[in-house]
Amino acid sequence: MLRSTAATALFALALLASPAAHARTQPPAEKPACGGDLGAFLEGVKAEAMALGVPASAADEALAGARIDKKVLSRDRGQGVFRQTFLEFSKRTVSQARLDIGRQKIKEYADTFARAEAEYGVPAAVITAFWAMETDFGAVQGDFSTRDALVSLAHDCRRPELFRPQLIALIEMVQHGDLNPQASVGAWAGEIGQVQMQPKDIIKFGTDGNGDGHVNLKDSEEDVILTAARFIQSLGFNRGEPWIQEVTIPDGLPFEKTGLGGPLTAAEWFALGVAPRDGNTSFGHLKASLTLPQGRMGPAFLTYPNFGIYLEWNKSFIYTTSAAYFATRLAGAAPYDKGNPEAGLSPDEMKVLQEKLQALGHDVGKIDGILGGGTRVAIQKEQQRLGLPADGWATQALLGAL
Incomplete structure (x- = not known):
């Protein structure tokens, strides 16, 4: 699932990227799982939410006025592909301005960061980097109706098993008083707040950091920091170890x-x-x-x-x-030494390389001109076979050798 609103201005990330996309059990067959009449679909969603213990009033409040947003469906079908190199992308995202703001945030919310590390073992630097990468510290959180985005994607028959549970979780957020379905906006795939989390993860990991009785990832930095720390811990972060x-x-x-x-x-x-x-x-x-x-x-x-x-x-x-x-x-490290890397391949040249690798029996996935994990592994194997340094980088020398 696309997690980052700010980062998508630079590139489009692979779909289904986060654990927030994991689905709950499919709804019973008699409920419209996707497609068809929107009213009947929403009645099925309401029935499922009520079966999970959510009051009918919360479901009615959450779904009243829901509509299909064709812009969301267009985004879902029209995602671009990521073609920037590490040096290009990191130079744009790890800017001096972001570093300065990040260090200021760490100082400003020192007590909350200290609590996050004490309770969850996640350092301030790790949380803050995600905070910057996702939304520029909350400056760019998205302008799509969260409710309508999830209704659109759950109703659409492309991947309803992924988005319907997120819609149910949104109704739970309405029940808890943590989301206004008429006003809440975020990313096109339903992510909410300053670290772009989806409703299921907010329900599971949301933490009230400022003591107001609610989890507000749009406006409460304390909630953002502690919720992100708890979520990162759940992904397997080991206290006191480097990354x-x-x-x-x-x-x-x-x-x-x-x-x-x-x-x-x-x-x-x-x-x-x-x-x-x-x-x-x-x-x-x-x-x-x-x-x-x-x-x-x-x-x-x-x-x-x-x-x-x-x-x-x-x-x-x-x-x-x-x-x-x-x-x-x-955390205090020096800027990287960018070195002097060999020139890479153009997208068209990368496609030619992928075709050659595929013809040699390697699984490179889709022929898309992207240096993804499968293509890197295949490149290493061919580099080793050809007596070239097997560093996984696609070069003219490798393409010529093949």
Whole structure:
């Protein structure tokens, strides 16, 4: 599910990216699951909500005046594809202005951040980076009617099993007095508030940080910080452990072992000459993947188990690496060394490469001109077969060799 309203101004992320998209049990068959008469569909939604213990009055309040928003359906069908490199995207998103505001927010809400780390083990920098990436600290939260967006996507027969449970959860929010169905606006796919969470996650992880008895992720920074921390903890964040660390690398590494899910520990990478730029080698016992977003000549990072929470938040590798790097900057890390990466391929050239890889028996998914995870793995295998450094970066040299 698209999580980010602000980031979509720069690119469109992969659909169904977050755990917020997980569905509840399908409604009984006799209720219209999707399509058909809107009134009959909404009656089915109301009946399902009541079966879960929601008062009829809350369902009536939530669904009164609901309509299909064709702009939402157009967005859902017309998502773009992500073509920026890590250097391009991170340069635009991890700006000095955002860093300055982020550090100011950490100082301003120091007590709330301290509570978040004490209770959930999530540092201020990690929360704040997501806060910045998602909505520019609440400045860009979206202008679609949340209720109508979810009605449209649940009624549409493309993926009703994903959106209908979100609509039921929205009715629960109305029941709790945490959402005004007539006035609440957010992202086109139903995300709400300053860290763009969907109703099911707000119901499950929403935390009243300011003590007013409600969870308000649109206007209460305290609620935002504690809810985000609780949600991140649920994704598996390990207290006191790093998430990403910039490193320098020597020539001659076993590049075929690089990439997410690699088999080595940080200490084993250190023994091979990989060196943290911050000098901290105290996490050598942890599993660590050597991640090269633009190949061996570009920036290099060790990603630790906590990096997994970024991939749970959003499946886009470039987004997650940028968000994780952003958090290290807020925590005091120096700017990365951008290096001198080899030129990549154009979208059309990437499609040609994907076709060649597919013809060789590799599963690259859709031929879309995007350097996604499947394509990176296939590239590494072919680079190794051809005697090239197997760093997973698509270059003219590889395309020519194939």
